[in-house]
Amino acid sequence: MSLELKNVEKKVGIETHIYSTNLKLEKNTINILLGSTLAGKTTLMQIMAGLDKPTSGEIWFNEENVTGKEVQKRNCSMVYQQFINYPNFTVFENIASPLKITGVKSDEIKERVGKVAELLKLSAMLNKKPDELSGGQQQRTALARALVKDSDLILLDEPLANLDFKLREELREELPKLFEDRDCIVVYATTEPLDALMIGGNTATLLEGRIIQYGETLKVYNKPENLISAKVFSDPPMNIAEISKSGDMFKLKDYNVQWKSDMKIKDGDYKIGIRPHNITTYKEGNNSIEINGKVLISELSGSESLIHFTSGKLNWVSLSNGVQQKNIGENTKLFMNVDEFLYFDANNRLVTNG
Amino acid sequence: MNKTYNQKAWFFVVPVFVLVAFNAVVPLMTVVNYSFQETFGSNVFAWEGTRWFKQILHSERFHASLGRQFIFTFIILLIQLPLGIAIALTMPKKGWGVPVCLILMSMPLLIPWNVVGAMWNIFALPDIGFLGNSLNSLGFDYNFTQQSGDAWFTTILMDVWHWTSLVVLLSYAGLNSIQPAYYQAAEIDGASRWDIFRYIELPKMKKVLTLAILLRFMDSFMIYTEPFVLTGGGPGNATNFLSLDLVKMALGQFDLGPAAAMSLIYFLIVLLICWVFYSLMMKNEGRT
Numbered sequence: 220m221s222l223e224l225k226n227v228e229k230k231v232g233i234e235t236h237i238y239s240t241n242l243k244l245e246k247n248t249i250n251i252l253l254g255s256t257l258a259g260k261t262t263l264m265q266i267m268a269g270l271d272k273p274t275s276g277e278i279w280f281n282e283e284n285v286t287g288k289e290v291q292k293r294n295c296s297m298v299y300q301q302f303i304n305y306p307n308f309t310v311f312e313n314i315a316s317p318l319k320i321t322g323v324k325s326d327e328i329k330e331r332v333g334k335v336a337e338l339l340k341l342s343a344m345l346n347k348k349p350d351e352l353s354g355g356q357q358q359r360t361a362l363a364r365a366l367v368k369d370s371d372l373i374l375l376d377e378p379l380a381n382l383d384f385k386l387r388e389e390l391r392e393e394l395p396k397l398f399e400d401r402d403c404i405v406v407y408a409t410t411e412p413l414d415a416l417m418i419g420g421n422t423a424t425l426l427e428g429r430i431i432q433y434g435e436t437l438k439v440y441n442k443p444e445n446l447i448s449a450k451v452f453s454d455p456p457m458n459i460a461e462i463s464k465s466g467d468m469f470k471l472k473d474y475n476v477q478w479k480s481d482m483k484i485k486d487g488d489y490k491i492g493i494r495p496h497n498i499t500t501y502k503e504g505n506n507s508i509e510i511n512g513k514v515l516i517s518e519l520s521g522s523e524s525l526i527h528f529t530s531g532k533l534n535w536v537s538l539s540n541g542v543q544q545k546n547i548g549e550n551t552k553l554f555m556n557v558d559e560f561l562y563f564d565a566n567n568r569l570v571t572n573g
Numbered sequence: 574m575n576k577t578y579n580q581k582a583w584f585f586v587v588p589v590f591v592l593v594a595f596n597a598v599v600p601l602m603t604v605v606n607y608s609f610q611e612t613f614g615s616n617v618f619a620w621e622g623t624r625w626f627k628q629i630l631h632s633e634r635f636h637a638s639l640g641r642q643f644i645f646t647f648i649i650l651l652i653q654l655p656l657g658i659a660i661a662l663t664m665p666k667k668g669w670g671v672p673v674c675l676i677l678m679s680m681p682l683l684i685p686w687n688v689v690g691a692m693w694n695i696f697a698l699p700d701i702g703f704l705g706n707s708l709n710s711l712g713f714d715y716n717f718t719q720q721s722g723d724a725w726f727t728t729i730l731m732d733v734w735h736w737t738s739l740v741v742l743l744s745y746a747g748l749n750s751i752q753p754a755y756y757q758a759a760e761i762d763g764a765s766r767w768d769i770f771r772y773i774e775l776p777k778m779k780k781v782l783t784l785a786i787l788l789r790f791m792d793s794f795m796i797y798t799e800p801f802v803l804t805g806g807g808p809g810n811a812t813n814f815l816s817l818d819l820v821k822m823a824l825g826q827f828d829l830g831p832a833a834a835m836s837l838i839y840f841l842i843v844l845l846i847c848w849v850f851y852s853l854m855m856k857n858e859g860r861t
Contacts, residue, residue, distance in 0.1 A: 265757075268757075268761060270757050270760065270761070290757075290760045290761055291760060291761075291763040291764075295761060296761055296762075297757065297758065297761050299754040299757075299758065301752055301754055303752070303754050303755055303758045305772050305773065305776075306773070306776045306777060307772070307776040308772065316762055316764075316772075317761075317762040317763065320762055320763045320764060320768070321763060361758075364762075
């Protein structure tokens with residue numbers, strides 16, 4: 220089982236929503252579409268489901284061209300950001316609805332709905348109507364409806380975005396387990412890098428209608444092919460600075476900050492990307508350099524401290540563990556973990572030792 | 574503790590009390606007053622107790638016009654609701670068609686009621702009216718001034734023309750508030766067009782439709798101006814609806830007592846039906 224997009228392009232009027240895209244999703248995988256709003260995640264999903272037709276290009280499912288196939292005839296299910304359920308059906312009837320339409324016998328419906336309801340902790344509220352439920356329960360019902368069908372393709376379009384923090388955490392933890400032993404392809408769209416990291420699987424980073432990079436989530440995170448992918452997959456935003464290299468000395472441009480590295484790359488100008496958690500108020504790793512900064516904002520969350528500071532002409536974001544009390548305007552010393560720097564060449568492509 | 578008292582806000586509220594008193598409470602109490610007394614003019618009254626109420630409730634004339642009224646309202650609702658929903662479903666959701674349709678739909682609602690009556694009267698005249706003349710030349714024996722069936726047909730057609738738009742506009746508003754994701758979700762489930770209508774659109778339109786039914790019920794149950802101008806209640810008593818009959822009794826015969834009793838009964842019927850209907854529709858809507 221596989222889902223393949225071949226040169227898929229989507230234009231609406233003169234606007235291009237999706238630029239020519241090739242993507243192959245394999246059986247039993249969770250695939251995350253990561254990108255900000257308007258990156259084209261929803262459009263891409265609607266094309267995958269058959270709710271929308273691409274302007275050009277083809278969609279292949281199991282070696283079959285399904286480009287023009289109506290959504291009713293495909294075996295997929297979708298969960299939305301809004302909690303979409305049939306308003307005057309009970310939870311049971313809602314979950315059972317896709318089965319009823321396909322003519323499954325009522326005994327089997329009961330059994331399958333019961334199973335899914337248990338999995339999603341809905342057993343106690345099968346006789347309630349959606350508007351008697353909390354947001355989290357409504358979204359669980361929508362998820363149950365998507366799961367009960369044994370679809371080949373399950374599309375989740377920012378399913379956690381409208382939930383409050385606590386429920387989001389809870390459901391995010393459960394999600395990967397729900398799909399564990401299912402014969403299907405799961406596609407999960409989100410704006411949050413954290414979702415991708417916690418769910419795992421594969422990630423595609425998207426920006427303005429283009430897939431920037433697709434691969435195993437951790438690989439995409441650790442080795443972003445280029446600066447854009449790295450930026451999309453970083454929250455809080457990645458720090459980017461221009462540097463120059465000569466010999467084994469690296470130097471921040473316009474700064475008096477330099478370090479040594481065993482990176483074997485040509486001398487010249489580069490950019491570095493530093494994730495906020497690699498700039499800390501304390502030394503981390505064997506190889507760190509000091510930078511002096513003036514605190515702009517400091518946000519404490521208890522377990523972490525986010526400190527925005529300015530150094531030279533640039534604004535930096537740092538993320539340290541624990542409570543690091545800093546006053547606004549205070550001059551402070553911060554440490555950057557050199558081993559974790561990402562180097563990009565003049566074309567914004569990642570350069571590595573290997 | 575020193576609390577500042579400022580009673581000036583009453584000045585904002587008092588005009589409303591005065592207005593409501595003059596345009597609702599005082600007239601209503603006058604009617605109540607009339608309904609328990611006999612008057613011969615020149616402000617001479619005699620106490621009659623519940624006599625007028627008993628008389629009206631046992632009057633065949635009242636039963637007949639009440640019956641006509643129920644049949645008329647029932648037919649009106651039966652036609653206008655499905656028709657209004659159907660038109661709303663076929664209206665475009667975006668593009669230049671939206672303002673065009675909305676303006677076309679609002680037109681009949683903007684025409685004064687007596688003008689609608691006069692328009693249809695002329696339109697339906699069997700000899701010179703476009704509708705009447707056309708029907709007759711097509712071989713139908715149509716004459717709304719002489720045949721009760723034709724009078725009913727014309728009155729209903731007129732009301733449908735005048736008021737279906739209201740149902741259309743309300744339904745259209747209800748339909749537009751449904752998020753596109755609902756339609757997509759249903760499509761993915763494999764739901765048919767009818768399923769989508771039955772299980773998504775109709776439940777989502779429940780509140781506006783309740784409102785539409787209430788408004789159309791009240792308006793058609795109290796219809797006066799249009800049939801007054803169109804048929805005057807005729808031929809005979811064929812289209813003599815409740816309010817027409819009431820005016821005839823009050824102003825034509827100057828039976829103020831019975832007319833007052835009748836208007837109170839009339840008022841209570843409308844109130845009762847609306848209340849029962851609304852409570853039934855909103856029974857499960859308490860929580861949000």
